[in-house]
Amino acid sequence: MSRLGERDPDRPAIRRVGLYVSLHREAACAATAPLAEALCRAGIAVQTSAEIARRTNIACEIVSLDEVANADLVIVLGGDGSLLHVAGRAAPLGVPILGVDMGSFGFLSDTDLEALHARLDEVLRGEFAVEERLMLQATVVRGNGGLLGPWSGLNDAVMGVLSYSNLLRFAIRLDDQPVAEYSADGLIIATPTGSTAYSLSAGGPVVDPRAESLIITPICPHTLQSRPVVVSPDTVVSATIAREGKNRRDIVLDVDGQQVSDLQVGDTVVIRRAEHRARLVRIGASTFYGRLRDKLKWGTSH
Numbered sequence: 001m002s003r004l005g006e007r008d009p010d011r012p013a014i015r016r017v018g019l020y021v022s023l024h025r026e027a028a029c030a031a032t033a034p035l036a037e038a039l040c041r042a043g044i045a046v047q048t049s050a051e052i053a054r055r056t057n058i059a060c061e062i063v064s065l066d067e068v069a070n071a072d073l074v075i076v077l078g079g080d081g082s083l084l085h086v087a088g089r090a091a092p093l094g095v096p097i098l099g100v101d102m103g104s105f106g107f108l109s110d111t112d113l114e115a116l117h118a119r120l121d122e123v124l125r126g127e128f129a130v131e132e133r134l135m136l137q138a139t140v141v142r143g144n145g146g147l148l149g150p151w152s153g154l155n156d157a158v159m160g161v162l163s164y165s166n167l168l169r170f171a172i173r174l175d176d177q178p179v180a181e182y183s184a185d186g187l188i189i190a191t192p193t194g195s196t197a198y199s200l201s202a203g204g205p206v207v208d209p210r211a212e213s214l215i216i217t218p219i220c221p222h223t224l225q226s227r228p229v230v231v232s233p234d235t236v237v238s239a240t241i242a243r244e245g246k247n248r249r250d251i252v253l254d255v256d257g258q259q260v261s262d263l264q265v266g267d268t269v270v271i272r273r274a275e276h277r278a279r280l281v282r283i284g285a286s287t288f289y290g291r292l293r294d295k296l297k298w299g300t301s302h
Contacts, residue, residue, distance in 0.1 A: 014124050018063075018071035018095075019048040020086050022078025023055050028102040031077055031113050032056035038117065042124055047071060069095050073123070073281070075116075076100060080108045080197075084256040087135070087154040087278045096130050098123065098281035107196060107295050111284045119283050129282040133193045133209055134233055135274040138255050143266025152274045153256040155194030159239060159269055160186030160219060162250040167222055173238040174231060182226050186219035187239055189271040193278075196296065204228040206298070209288055214271065237271040 017039055022028045036058040039046050046060040048068055053060060068074065069090035076083045076099045083099040090097050099109030100116055111119075122128070138157040139149035151157075161168060170187050172180045190199040195207040195215055204217035205228060212233040218226045231237065241251060241263055251263040263269070292298035 014044065014072040014126060016045040016047065016071040016073075018068040018074040019046060019052065019058075019060070020068050020074060020076045020078070020082060021048070021052045021056060022076075022082040022102065023052065025078055025102050028077040029056050031100075031102065033058050035075070035077070035113075035116075036060055038120060039124075042121070044124060069093060071095060073098060076109075077102055077113075079106060081257055083108050084154055085258070088152050088256065091135055091152065091154070091274070091276045091278045094276070094279065096128075096279040096281045098128075098283070105295065107291055108193070108280070110280065110282050110286065115284060123281070123283060131209070131280045131282055133278040133280060134191050134212060135276060135278055136189065136191055136214065137272055137274040138189075138253065138260075139270045140253060140261050140263065141268040141270060143264065143268075148261050151255045151260045152276070153194075154191065154278045155197050155256050156188050156190040156199060157269065157271055158186060158188050158198060158219075158254045159241070159263060160252065160254070162252065168251065169242045170218075171240040171242040172216065173240075174235050176236070176238070180226075180229075181242070182218040182221050183223065184218040184221040184226065188215075188217040188219060189237055189239070189269075190215040190217065196292070199228070200296075202228075205230065206292065214273070233273045235272075238268050239271075240268040241265050 021032050033056055036046050047063045048060055049065045050062045074086055074090050074095055074097045076086050086097055101109035101112050135152050135154050137150045137152050167183045170182045188199045192207040192209045192211045192213055199215055199217040202217050202219050204215050213230050214233055215230050217228040252259050253261045253263055
């Protein structure tokens with residue numbers, strides 16, 4: 001991991017940049033053409049999807065949405081959701097991601113548009129730091145033995161229902177050892193990066209993203225004895241939907257906010273450390289604890 005302002009000798013020269021834009025954010029769309037023009041003036045090949053190019057009126061290389069991340073650097077104009085969406089594609093390729101906060105909550109994004117333009121030459125010279133973040137991998141083992149997935153996530157995997165009329169019951173195994181059962185509205189398995197997202201709202205702990213761990217957080221458990229648990233990142237977490245009664249049709253698995261699979265009673269969701277890591281570019285002076293204070297008001301008086 002390089003320090004701020006120091007070029008990593010192992011990092012390839014930046015000659016190609018992928019642009020991912022949150023198209024429902026007007027400010028992000030308006031900022032795309034000036035950024036693309038600045039990159040082209042610097043001799044950088046710019047690539048994006050046909051829809052992004054059409055909606056933002058830029059001339060560049062057109063690739064599929066999945067191929068946007070196949071570059072030397074991906075710049076994301078949008079919010080945390082957009083960055084999470086790109087992370088699943090960029091991380092397996094080892095491509096660094098620079099998130100630009102476009103007026104949203106922006107906890108994961110490192111910089112704003114003004115700062116990016118001010119330091120763009122440095123970025124293109126590779127003078128930035130990279131934070132490597134643990135990611136998780138989720139698979140579904142059907143009750144009949146079928147296998148679905150895998151899906152990778154930077155924040156979390158969430159099992160829950162579309163309507164909260166009844167509780168679910170989850171049987172938890174750690175490294176194939178039975179450890180707990182939760183009656184709850186749902187269950188979150190989060191990375192340290194995701195500890196400040198849904199898991200935090202559900203009562204989970206704040207975990208430094210440099211820590212290596214997985215966090216198991218029940219959603220609204222119907223007991224005073226159910227508490228979040230932090231486990232080793234090498235632990236394999238298995239959660240079986242064990243609620244008795246008729247099969248429900250509204251149980252789902254979300255990974256980083258995207259619904260990836262429906263679930264049934266008897267299905268097991270298996271979570272483990274992903275083989276790849278997300279590589280987040282840092283060009284600003286903000287720190288994790290500074291963002292906790294500034295954006296989540298941690299440690300401040302009301």
